[in-house]
Amino acid sequence: SQxxxxxxxxxxxxEGENATMNCSYKTSINNLQWYRQNSGRGLVHLILxxxxxxxxxxxxxxxTLDTSKKSSSLLITASRAADTASYFCATDWGAQKLVFGxxxxxxxxx
Amino acid sequence: GAVVSQHPSxxxxxxxxxxxxxxxxxxxxxxxxxxxxxxxxxSLMLMATSNEGSKATYEQGxxxxxxxxxxxxxTLSTLTVTSAHPEDSSxxxxxxxxxxAGLQYFGPGTRLTVx
Numbered sequence: 001s002q003x004x005x006x007x008x009x010x011x012x013x014x015e016g017e018n019a020t021m022n023c024s025y026k027t028s029i030n031n032l033q034w035y036r037q038n039s040g041r042g043l044v045h046l047i048l049x050x051x052x053x054x055x056x057x058x059x060x061x062x063x064t065l066d067t068s069k070k071s072s073s074l075l076i077t078a079s080r081a082a083d084t085a086s087y088f089c090a091t092d093w094g095a096q097k098l099v100f101g102x103x104x105x106x107x108x109x110x
Numbered sequence: 111g112a113v114v115s116q117h118p119s120x121x122x123x124x125x126x127x128x129x130x131x132x133x134x135x136x137x138x139x140x141x142x143x144x145x146x147x148x149x150x151x152x153s154l155m156l157m158a159t160s161n162e163g164s165k166a167t168y169e170q171g172x173x174x175x176x177x178x179x180x181x182x183x184x185t186l187s188t189l190t191v192t193s194a195h196p197e198d199s200s201x202x203x204x205x206x207x208x209x210x211a212g213l214q215y216f217g218p219g220t221r222l223t224v225x
Binding site for chain 1: 116142144151152153154155156159201203205207213214215216217218219221
């Protein structure tokens, strides 16, 4: 399977804490993207990082990419209850097709 | 901008019947649309890629005669699940992109339940 792996599969933390999710992939990529999915809903695009970038920030989100290890991490700082969702990484290698990781289910406890 | 809609948002059908799901790009012309399937607590799996005016390209293991895809215009693609069975029950999500290097914009998904 081309799908990458994400860990942890599930993460439960207290509101205000930071949440870190990791994604590993198998092939060379052009871009890696992170998406959020609330239960039963569509995907919300969070951030895109290109293969020649190492780190990117967007608000409370910080994404790193290590192409030598074929891995990426998503850090959400100062978590809020509204951050409760599933988070997926997705990679593409120029053919437009996205390959999604297995996802991390994040629960923020008030 | 870049809004994608799906209709219906949920549908229940009887085994053996067919059901059509629409995916529309509301404020842009989508050169390519993608159809994904997502089982509960699992990731999205790409089913097929469709370009306007041409036949869809199906991923390995996806039956093209069962999942009919039509991309008749730059703003509409349809997925028809033919002779549906309970194992086809799933969450179907479409996405649309404007060009070769464009981001994929995702629809809200359609929950299909086959009884």
